[in-house]
Amino acid sequence: MTEIAVVCPPYYSHLRLFEALAEELRGRGHGVHFIVNAGAAGMITAGGEGIFVHEVGRRSRHDLDRLITRAAGGGTPLSVLRTVRDAARLTEDLCREAPALCRDLRIGAMVGDQMEPAAGLIARHLGLPFVSVASALPVHDDPTVPLPFLGWPYDPSEAGLKRNRGGVTVAGLLLARQRKTIARWADEFDLPNLATLAGCLSTTCQISQLTWSFDFPREPSPIRHAVGPIRRRGRDEAAPAIRRDPGRPLVFASFGTLQGHRLRLFRRIARACERIGADCVVAHCGGLTEAEASTIGARHVTDFVPQRAMLAEADLCVTHAGMNTVLDALEAGTPMLAIPMAFDQPGVAARIVHHGVGERLTRGHLSTRSIATRLERLLGTSSFTDNASRIGRDIQGSGGAKLAGDIIERALAASGDFERPAGRDGHGPT
Known part of the structure; x- marks a missing residue:
């Protein structure tokens, strides 16, 4: 049995993915140790024999909640700078305390989130076999x-390449605080010429929960693997308690756990649905009070619904283009209207448009009329559903957590320092 450390940022969607990986690896006989920033232990729901949670630093859960709220504030340059600063401080805490903890725990391998450079820094510093996992878009x-x-x-022409190089230059300015933190700890750990997030990724194994059919075209690489949605096993969803009118389209609107407070936008979506004769179901994920939710005017408003079951029932999804919601919608063959707000959501929305599985609206075009126009076009054009169903079949056939577990074990075993549990095909005791 190998003791494996998992390291990821304290965001719910990232933690849910790593919980799925933790349970998969534990089922194969490994010990799994979450190493997270102080305050995040209460956010982790995976547990039981063989899965452990360790906090580093001296932050409180209140500190993390404030950080998450700031990160959800939007994609303006000021908010990006603030989020980068906050994330750099979390990286500092991990780099300062996690190496000694890993030694004490006799950690033999590390699986880290691509968005947390501390994982790569610490793994290299300790000489641990290392796998990078992209909870969001690959970086x-x-x-x-x-x-x-x-x-x-996506534009591979010279003009597109030049534009992309300009984006990298601007990103370098916005991410200066992160680069400084990475460079400082790389120097501390005697890791020369390391100063970027991409430079902290595993050089042997990188896993994404995309499918190739939903990403932009990329040069093939033997170290990059697209496994589809990484979810915990054995968690079947009950059908949503909503009786749909067979004569009216059904639109599901959700902006995830971080953007569920968008009351005015939910109201516009509900009015747009009414304008085109569609029913609207809104899930605000706890972002609104009961009094606020009662003012939306949709057919059904709640905090949470069984999302995958809801999307299987819906004709359209209005989403912030969060990775998990988009993959769930595609799996159900449900087209989307994307309204990206922060993080990698603009990039996910660009892929929605690129593959013809939906349309996108930006912040300056969120009137009731513009939303209604897009919804009507999505409902009246069969190619959106056809394209979503085509990619959805790829997602349904993807390996998810099991395939990720196979890849992780193969990659770590190839390092020569990884102990795979005895048993059939190395998948735990028979």
Whole structure:
């Protein structure tokens, strides 16, 4: 049995993915140790024998909640700078305390989120076999692909490449605080010429929960693997308690756990649905009070619904283009109207448009009329559903957590320092 450390930022969607990986690896006989920033332990729901949670630093859960709220504030340059600063401080805490903890725990391998450079820094410092996992869009360098937080279309022409290089230059300015933190700890750990997030990725194994059919075209690489949605097993969803009118289209609107407070936007979406004769179901994910939710005017408003089951029932999804919601919608063959707000959502929305599985609206075009026009076009054009169903079949056939577990074990075993549990095909005791 190998003791494996998992390291990821304290965001719910990232933690849910790593919980799925933790349970998969534990089922194969490994010990799994979450190493997270102080305050994040209460956000982790995976547990039981063989899965452990360790906090580093001296932050409180209140500190993390404030950080997450700031990060959800939007994609303006000021908010990006603030989020980069906050993330750099979390990286500092991990780099300062996690190496000694890993030694004490006799950690034999590390699986890290691509968005947390501390994982790569610490793994290299300790000489640990290391796998990078992209909870969001992959961040590895590719000159033909715009950076994840940019909503630019795919354009491999010289003009597109020049534009992408300009995006990298601007990103370098916005991410200066992160680069400084990475460089400082790389120097501390005697890791020369390391100063970028991409440079902290694993050089042997990178896993994404995309499918190739939903990403932009990329140069093939033996170290990059697209496995589809990474979810916890054995968690079947009940059908949503909503009786749909067979004579009216059904639109599901959700902006995830970080953007569920967008009351005015939910109201516009509900009015747009009414204008085109569609029913609207809104899930605000706890972002609104009961009094606020009662003013939306949709057919059904709630905090949470069984999302995958809801999307299987819906004709359209209005989404912030969060990775998990988009993959769930595609799996159900449900077209989307994307309204990106922060993080990698502009890049995900660009892929929605590129593959013809939906349309996108930006912040300056969010009137009731513009939303209604887009919804009507999505409902009246069969190619959107056809394209979403085609990619959805790829997602349904993807390996998810099981395939990710196979790849992780193969990659770490190839390092020569990884102990794979005895048993059939190395997948735990028989």
